[in-house]
Amino acid sequence: MPAGAPTTRPTRVTSRDVARAAGVSQAAVSLVLGDKWRGRVSAPKAEAVRTAARELGYRPNLAARNLRLGHTRTALLVVPALTSEFFARVYTGAARVAADHGFGVVLYPSPEGIGPARDPFASASAALDGVIASSMAAEALAALRGEGLPLVMLDSDPRDPRAAATVNLDLADGVRQVIAHLRDLGHRRITHLAADVDSWTFALRARTVAETLREAPGVVLRTEPAALDVTAALRAARAALTAPGPRPTALLCDDDILAAGACKAARRLGLRVPEDVSVTGFDDLALAGAVEPELTTVRLPAEEFGAAGMRALMAALDGRPSGPTTLPVTLVPRGSTGPAPADAPENAARPGGD
Structure with missing residues (x-):
């Protein structure tokens, strides 16, 4: 800027500017931004006001209004x-x-x-x-x-x-979607890696798993609790995969972090995901697309x-x-689930390093 050139300060955006941009009155702007518009301003006009306020960078004088x-x-x-x-x-x-x-x-x-x-x-x-x-x-x-x-x-x-x-999110429906997916793939030996957290949300998931599979013909359900971290999940999944008796063909995990630990345990035991054991998660975090194979999970909005x-x-x-x-949730099938092994051995997990 040349020496001596006048400087200008940015003009503060006012409610009048928002009204002009949205094509409404200042009173309408006040009603919309004060969340008092229902029954007094149409929904399209209210959205136009919010859009104009965002695009113009309008900031109300909150101190004066709050006082x-x-x-x-x-x-x-x-x-x-x-x-x-x-x-x-x-x-x-x-x-x-x-x-x-x-x-x-x-x-x-x-x-x-x-x-x-x-x-x-x-x-x-x-x-x-x-x-x-x-x-x-x-x-x-x-x-x-x-x-x-x-x-x-x-x-x-x-x-x-x-x-x-x-x-709430429709978590019970999400659990049922996962179970239907696994059963459609032929899985009958399922272990639930349950989050070891005393909360309503995880109690609901555990109850839904048990209720959904209780009457399922030929399905054997086991539960293995784990703290919400990868190391704890690895230990729990290893215990499930090496326990006496028929090895589970699917690990149903309460969230994606537990599922990541389960995948890690399977690899350390020399098992392939999903050829030897399928793994599912819950949440659809960024982690779900970062692991290999990518994780079948339930997307929560x-x-x-x-x-x-x-x-x-x-x-x-x-x-x-x-x-x-209650908001709906969506199953996202990916590479971590596949058909149950046709000749799944009774206990073929091979010990591996921790």
Whole structure:
């Protein structure tokens, strides 16, 4: 820039700019970004406002509005851990919907995992408008619920009366899809590598596996518990594959991390996946496409899951009833599953190194 040339500051985008771009009134912009538009602004116009706000980079004056309304426009998302890609995607979906409505989302990994979550603030009710908790129990959130904040539970018991709303994935259907896939491939000796975690979500999976296979003709089901890490899964899968009696032809794993450990155990025992043993996972993490062969798994729409949770919280804050929501899941067949061995030996696993 030549010396002495005048400098200009970026012009702050206003609600009038958003209104002009969306072809609506400023009042409509206020209603949409304040999530008060239902019954007053059409859905297409509301979407036009949100799109214009995103494209223009509009940021409302939250400090002034919060002072006026007595709200912080901030939600807390509580998760058991930050090490899971699944929870990162849940946060992405929640934050996307929140941003469209002038909300902020604070991500809080509970120091105790699925155990009791401490209040990370001097007073949660002073800092937050509501709480979304993923894969936690309502009693673990007593320190936050005690502040009288609306609570939306994800991946939790939909009958819990302490939640203002619940959003779940159809995990039971996902389990049934996996089992149908394995049975169609001729598998009759199946071992469930069950996550050794005391939570509603994994209890539901275990119960569905047992109930689905209880009456299945000719199917032998065994269960091997494992902590949620590759090393523990490797040990559990090795135990399942070398146990006395007929070797399982399929390992049904509660998540993709357990499945990765199961594949590793099979290779160390000199077994081929899927020719000697099929392996399935759950979640469809990036890991599922990184292992070889790629993993047959159940795809969970994690981002939409988080988005639905945020929408449920905003409905609760607006006084609108929001019943239990269940999102569908999808089986993704890949190379880790194949037909059951035609002449599967009784116990042909060969010991290998750890």
